[in-house]
Amino acid sequence: MLASASKYALKIVIYLAKNKKSGKIGGKKIAEDLQLSAPFVGKVLQPLAHSGIVKSTKGPHGGFVLASEPNELPLLNIIQIFEGENVFKECLLYSCNCKDHIEEHGEHCRIHEEIAPAREKLLESLRTRTVADFLNNEENNESLNSILDEENSSAFH
Template sequence: MLLTRASEYALLSLDAIRKSDSPIGAEQLANELCIPKSFLAKILQSLAKQGILESRKGAHGGFILAKEVNEISVKDIIIAAEGKAPAVFDCTSYMSTCPNGTIGSCAISPFLINFQTKIDDFLNGLTLGDIL
């Protein structure tokens, strides 16, 4: 499973936003978390686009959680941060175009599909509230 710093930064940012009494801007978050501002801003925009964060404009603007922490799945956070669903192995994300043939023709594909399903179910059931 390839999770990059984007997922890590998303989780750290969501924790900081959760603790803030008022909307918090990307620059302030970047400074607090020692994260490059431009990279963090893209992550925050993706989280907002997916309905995890709400972006408020103006002098006292910034980001706030759009949902309660127990309503935000870790899988949704990863998808927003990474731009794709987490895949245990590369081939689970391109099964339909597998160079070894059709889905299920590989000897280990049943294992991979089962493993991916278990990971997806786990990440769907795990919320931001569970890990903070």
């Protein structure tokens, strides 16, 4: 369900929050510490900086820092940068969002009523859970890692 860029953005933002006291951290250091490709980390950091999630400073003493407090940053805000405003609103049976399906067919798809509560619960969780929730709580970190893990269930690929 989530693109790789969204998954890595969450990991990068949580990493920056955990290392906030270190000050600016370069893209290469982030990539090295998270064991990610430096060019891909750079591509993920650009939209994060453009959207104001992180601050970017160029130059020999430059790097990236979180632009706000971790408790003020819902996970959904990060995901929407890469997935768009309609994240999780796409119909599971057809290649359109639910609103478009209704306009075209006059009704929801056959499984909409069953899926809608789960979708809303997921969106609400991503709206209310912040980066701060994943800083010191090992159980939350394991939960997020299981969602983001590349080898995990296909529901998030």
